[in-house]
Amino acid sequence: MKENKIYEIGKMLGISQIDAKMALSKNRNKIVTSVVIGLAIIIGKIWFQPLHYTGASIEDFGLLMRLL
Amino acid sequence: MLLKKLEPRIGLYELTLKCNMNCIHCGSNAGYKRVNELKTQEWNYVTKQLAELNCKEITLLGGEPFLRKDWYEISTEIKDRGIKITYMSNGLLINENIIEKLRKIEPKAVSISIDGSNKKTHDKIRQVKGSFNKCMQVISDLKKAEINTTVITSVNKINFQELPELKAMLLNKGIVWQLQIAIPLGRFKKELLLSKKEFYAVAIFIASTRKKYSKKELPIIGTHCFGYYSNKIINVMIFPWTGCQAGVSTIGIQSNGEVKGCLSLPAEFIEGNIRDNLISEIWQKPGFCSYNRDFKKYDLNNDCINCKYGKKCRGGCLGVSIGITGKTNGDTYCLKAIEETM
Numbered sequence: 001m002k003e004n005k006i007y008e009i010g011k012m013l014g015i016s017q018i019d020a021k022m023a024l025s026k027n028r029n030k031i032v033t034s035v036v037i038g039l040a041i042i043i044g045k046i047w048f049q050p051l052h053y054t055g056a057s058i059e060d061f062g063l064l065m066r067l068l
Numbered sequence: 069m070l071l072k073k074l075e076p077r078i079g080l081y082e083l084t085l086k087c088n089m090n091c092i093h094c095g096s097n098a099g100y101k102r103v104n105e106l107k108t109q110e111w112n113y114v115t116k117q118l119a120e121l122n123c124k125e126i127t128l129l130g131g132e133p134f135l136r137k138d139w140y141e142i143s144t145e146i147k148d149r150g151i152k153i154t155y156m157s158n159g160l161l162i163n164e165n166i167i168e169k170l171r172k173i174e175p176k177a178v179s180i181s182i183d184g185s186n187k188k189t190h191d192k193i194r195q196v197k198g199s200f201n202k203c204m205q206v207i208s209d210l211k212k213a214e215i216n217t218t219v220i221t222s223v224n225k226i227n228f229q230e231l232p233e234l235k236a237m238l239l240n241k242g243i244v245w246q247l248q249i250a251i252p253l254g255r256f257k258k259e260l261l262l263s264k265k266e267f268y269a270v271a272i273f274i275a276s277t278r279k280k281y282s283k284k285e286l287p288i289i290g291t292h293c294f295g296y297y298s299n300k301i302i303n304v305m306i307f308p309w310t311g312c313q314a315g316v317s318t319i320g321i322q323s324n325g326e327v328k329g330c331l332s333l334p335a336e337f338i339e340g341n342i343r344d345n346l347i348s349e350i351w352q353k354p355g356f357c358s359y360n361r362d363f364k365k366y367d368l369n370n371d372c373i374n375c376k377y378g379k380k381c382r383g384g385c386l387g388v389s390i391g392i393t394g395k396t397n398g399d400t401y402c403l404k405a406i407e408e409t410m
Contacts, residue, residue: 001407001410010272013228023275056218057154058216
């Protein structure tokens with residue numbers, strides 16, 4: 001899928017091109033990602049299982065979670 | 069998957085199938101209670117057993133969980149055993165008295181369903197007049213009582229266009245917003261299912277909102293149905309997707325004691341009853357949730373066949389896969405698959 005297509009689809013919900021651009025993932029270094037995951041395991045913040053339909057909580061929005 | 073050990077870390081309790089709403093998208097077809105629903109002591113015994121199996125979190129849902137007069141006793145037992153509690157409710161019954169009790173329980177989250185940005189849409193989907201105003205008031209009351217509050221929106225063709233308006237309503241309220249797609253299970257009619265393009269638009273919406281606003285302004289999340297392994301947009305689930313967790317880290321118990329890997333699965337996935345066996349016996353039984361535990365790459369169906377993430381992903385959400393395609397291990401509402409075809 002081309003980025004233009006993403007912008008076009010985003011328009012269905014009134015998302016501007018600038019906002020849609022924010023949704024795009026960046027090619028982050030895999031080492032950085034591994035360090036983040038490692039740290040998260042060490043401090044016991046997450047279980048590494050996807051959130052179910054059980055109802056997310058503000059507790060699920062730790063800083064490390066947002067980096068994943 | 070990083071977590072290899074099979075433990076029922078998340079318990080899902082369908083406290084009752086009885087419900088005081090009649091939502092058009094209800095996957096459980098809730099309304100009347102089941103024959104011979106579990107009694108308080110039976111639920112508490114389930115909790116004791118799950119605590120011994122290292123359960124960390126239990127979700128009370130239904131039907132409408134607050135219709136059970138003993139919800140507080142059941143919750144107290146869970147809390148006393150050191151397990152976190154979340155509730156999924158339609159909000160209609162929540163009053164001052166319930167909020168006072170909830171404060172004592174200190175739940176991880178109380179989730180209230182809001183299915184439209186206005187009373188016309190919400191009440192139409194939920195089929196209870198006046199429910200929108202009542203639920204919005206309950207959300208405000210929960211927040212005032214400093215209870216972790218979440219709004220859950222099941223997105224379908226009726227409310228799809230209202231997401232931006234809903235976002236504006238929830239902004240800066242300290243409320244978590246969880247989006248999921250309504251899937252054709254139970255009462256939900258397939259013609260109201262989002263198209264793949266609309267589904268992708270919702271994913272972009274969640275991702276851009278997450279990036280645009282801080283955790284304080286609007287913590288937003290897509291549930292497990294918003295996967296998987298997109299090459300283009302950020303992970304809207306937050307958590308990395310490591311495959312369906314039914315029977316891996318999740319166990320679902322229906323109000324009549326029947327056990328499934330996950331409550332969103334249809335009746336043919338019932339694999340025991342807590343009245344006949346201990347939970348540990350059911351959980352450790354060879355073949356329990358074999359669709360996940362003994363999964364092989366050749367079990368994949370639909371667009372998932374030959375996917376390089378197939379082994380890890382196991383074809384996405386099993387419930388969504390069955391609901392939309394009638395087949396297991398082949399959730400076609402997959403961001404990666406859509407990106408490859410559009």
